Amino acid sequence: MVRHFHIDNPTMKNDSSTAGVHIPSARAIESVGAGGFRSDLLRSTSKSSAIKAEVRGLDFHYGGFRALKDVSMQVQANEVTALIGPSGCGKSTFLRCFNRMHDLYPGSRYDGEIRLYPDDVNLLAPDIDPVETRIRIGMVFQKPNPFPKSIFENVAYGLRITGEKRRQVIHEKVEKALRDAALWDEVKDRLHQPATSLSGGQQQRLCIARTLATEPEIVLFDEPTSALDPIATASIEELIIELKERVTILIVTHNMQQAGRVSRYTAFMYLGELVEFGETSRIFTRPAKRETENYITGRFG
Amino acid sequence: MEPGTHDLRVLIGRQRLCDVLFEGLGAFMLLMSLFILAALFINLAIEGLARLQPDFFLDFPSRRAGQAGILSAWVGSVLVMLVTAAAALPVGVAAGIWLEEYAPKNWLTDVVEINVTNLAGVPSIIYGLLALGLLVHQFRLGESILTAGLTLGMMILPVVIVSTREAIRAVPQTIREAAYGLGASRWRVTRDHVLPYSVAGILTGVIIGLSRAIGETAPIITIGALTFIAFLPPAPVSAVPPFINFEWLSSPFTVLPIQMFNWISRPDPAFQSNAAAAGLVLVILTLFMNAMAIWLRYRARKRIKW
Numbered sequence: 001m002v003r004h005f006h007i008d009n010p011t012m013k014n015d016s017s018t019a020g021v022h023i024p025s026a027r028a029i030e031s032v033g034a035g036g037f038r039s040d041l042l043r044s045t046s047k048s049s050a051i052k053a054e055v056r057g058l059d060f061h062y063g064g065f066r067a068l069k070d071v072s073m074q075v076q077a078n079e080v081t082a083l084i085g086p087s088g089c090g091k092s093t094f095l096r097c098f099n100r101m102h103d104l105y106p107g108s109r110y111d112g113e114i115r116l117y118p119d120d121v122n123l124l125a126p127d128i129d130p131v132e133t134r135i136r137i138g139m140v141f142q143k144p145n146p147f148p149k150s151i152f153e154n155v156a157y158g159l160r161i162t163g164e165k166r167r168q169v170i171h172e173k174v175e176k177a178l179r180d181a182a183l184w185d186e187v188k189d190r191l192h193q194p195a196t197s198l199s200g201g202q203q204q205r206l207c208i209a210r211t212l213a214t215e216p217e218i219v220l221f222d223e224p225t226s227a228l229d230p231i232a233t234a235s236i237e238e239l240i241i242e243l244k245e246r247v248t249i250l251i252v253t254h255n256m257q258q259a260g261r262v263s264r265y266t267a268f269m270y271l272g273e274l275v276e277f278g279e280t281s282r283i284f285t286r287p288a289k290r291e292t293e294n295y296i297t298g299r300f301g
Numbered sequence: 302m303e304p305g306t307h308d309l310r311v312l313i314g315r316q317r318l319c320d321v322l323f324e325g326l327g328a329f330m331l332l333m334s335l336f337i338l339a340a341l342f343i344n345l346a347i348e349g350l351a352r353l354q355p356d357f358f359l360d361f362p363s364r365r366a367g368q369a370g371i372l373s374a375w376v377g378s379v380l381v382m383l384v385t386a387a388a389a390l391p392v393g394v395a396a397g398i399w400l401e402e403y404a405p406k407n408w409l410t411d412v413v414e415i416n417v418t419n420l421a422g423v424p425s426i427i428y429g430l431l432a433l434g435l436l437v438h439q440f441r442l443g444e445s446i447l448t449a450g451l452t453l454g455m456m457i458l459p460v461v462i463v464s465t466r467e468a469i470r471a472v473p474q475t476i477r478e479a480a481y482g483l484g485a486s487r488w489r490v491t492r493d494h495v496l497p498y499s500v501a502g503i504l505t506g507v508i509i510g511l512s513r514a515i516g517e518t519a520p521i522i523t524i525g526a527l528t529f530i531a532f533l534p535p536a537p538v539s540a541v542p543p544f545i546n547f548e549w550l551s552s553p554f555t556v557l558p559i560q561m562f563n564w565i566s567r568p569d570p571a572f573q574s575n576a577a578a579a580g581l582v583l584v585i586l587t588l589f590m591n592a593m594a595i596w597l598r599y600r601a602r603k604r605i606k607w
Contacts, residue, residue, distance in 0.1 A: 099482060101478065101481070101482070104477075104478070104481055106405065106406060131484050131485075131486055132484070134481065134482055134483065134484040135483070135484035138482065138483070139478075139482040141475060141478065141479065141482070143475060145473070145475040145476055145478070145479045145607075146479075147476060147479065147480070147494060148476075148498060148604075148605045148606060148607065157480070157483060157485075157493070158483040158484065161483060161484055161485050161486075161489055161493075162484065194606075196606045196607070207479070210479075210483065211482075211483070214483065214484070
């Protein structure tokens with residue numbers, strides 16, 4: 001099973017060994033158990049792989065409505081990929097396919113594949129437990145949604161559901177996640193106060209820390225700054241740029257400037273279709289499609 | 302002044318008059334209903350307050366009005382309420398959670414939902430008849446505290462289910478998605494989030510159900526509660542092992558409203574003031590329970606912010 005990645009991607013190193021690095025490990029994992037959850041083995045190799053996920057011919061239906069039409073694209077590892085498009089274009093719907101959020105609601109159906117690398121599993125396969133997917137792929141929502149518990153418990157929750165019982169480990173990981181989310185200094189003296197006592201921007205960084213605590217491979221951001229003021233927005237954007245060193249990031253935004261600031265790749269979606277995908281700088285300066293240009297220049301949206 | 306402006310002012314003036322009239326009428330109606338409640342309460346107090354001595358709570362009923370008390374009645378009421386709560390709470394909460402979090406949305410669950418709502422409107426004596434046939438005769442549970450508690454438990458079940466569902470529905474979907482997004486299973490989401498955040502609302506419903514149950518007479522009479530009990534059920538806890546026993550469950554009993562009913566039907570007027578005093582205790586108990594429900598809800602609102 002040799003897999004060839006043909007992607008139009010100037011950043012990809014020009015030696016074929018990049019793609020070759022993870023294939024043996026993927027095979028090794030499959031011998032352990034196909035699609036088995038062994039991210040601990042995989043994490044060491046994930047850094048060098050260029051593609052974190054690949055969407056192939058994804059169709060999504062809910063209640064008889066075809067919300068996504070034959071979407072195909074690649075998500076680069078350790079980069080920020082932005083999904084832009086006018087309201088109702090399906091960008092959030094697309095994002096929520098990655099962590100199978102739609103499974104929570106009846107009447108939804110996925111066709112096609114989202115393959116996660118390096119272990120090469122189809123996230124949409126019926127035999128993949130969405131619970132496992134959601135542990136591996138974190139999500140930050142539009143409105144900050146901390147649990148009405150303490151700051152500490154919010155961050156520790158992901159660890160608790162993955163079965164971590166050692167207090168010392170939980171403490172260390174909570175601190176690390178809060179540091180990674182650039183929140184530690186602001187909350188270290190009030191870890192046991194309710195999370196809802198934080199400001200909006202702090203709450204959103206807490207939600208990011210909560211997601212990071214379990215060390216996901218991809219973090220999905222669904223318009224994470226739409227409920228925040230410009231200063232809080234700036235700090236979240238800064239954080240996203242820093243975080244890509246460690247995780248792969250997909251971000252939905254209807255703020256084009258934000259896509260320009262934080263992302264390396266941009267996908268423009270319209271009416272459930274992926275109209276154009278490429279490097280952000282290229283999409284914004286030389287869009288290939290008419291719709292993309294019209295949207296970017298503000299003629300509609 | 303233009304004629305058009307004049308007409309407009311007349312119209313506005315008329316509407317303002319309607320406003321004032323309606324406001325007055327509404328306030329009057331409210332005062333009326335409060336007045337009736339107050340009158341009832343004061344009437345009970347005037348007749349019964351003198352009897353509300355410590356002895357009244359520590360004496361068994363007696364043929365002599367002056368020596369009669371409500372010991373067996375209030376102990377019976379408390380024990381029956383215990384069984385009622387123990388029966389209705391787990392069943393009602395589980396049913397509410399299932400309907401809200403687990404049930405598929407199809408015609409079958411629609412039918413279940415409509416029936417649960419309808420059950421709340423079934424006259425209480427029907428529950429009494431059901432219990433008489435099913436619990437007393439079929440299951441041979443006897444005219445016991447257990448039977449009474451289960452009967453009232455069935456009766457308040459719809460209240461508990463409906464309030465559980467309402468409390469659960471108040472938990473924002475974004476909180477559920479946050480938990481699911483971290484990889485929580487449905488059970489973990491329910492156990493760690495939905496249930497803890499809605500517990501105050503659920504308890505409020507249970508208390509309101511219990512405060513309705515504590516005043517119920519008809520179903521209790523139907524299953525054959527005695528009206529004259531001069532002994533207490535066996536104590537549930539004791540100093541010797543096994544410390545806890547459940548013999549009290551099968552004991553005959555009476556409850557406050559039945560004791561009241563019994564005294565009211567006596568010709569001797571002295572018993573009337575006993576009845577008034579017992580009624581006073583019942584009303585205060587109900588008010589106290591409702592106050593507790595309000596307090597719980599208030600505290601939860603202050604404690605949990607989304």
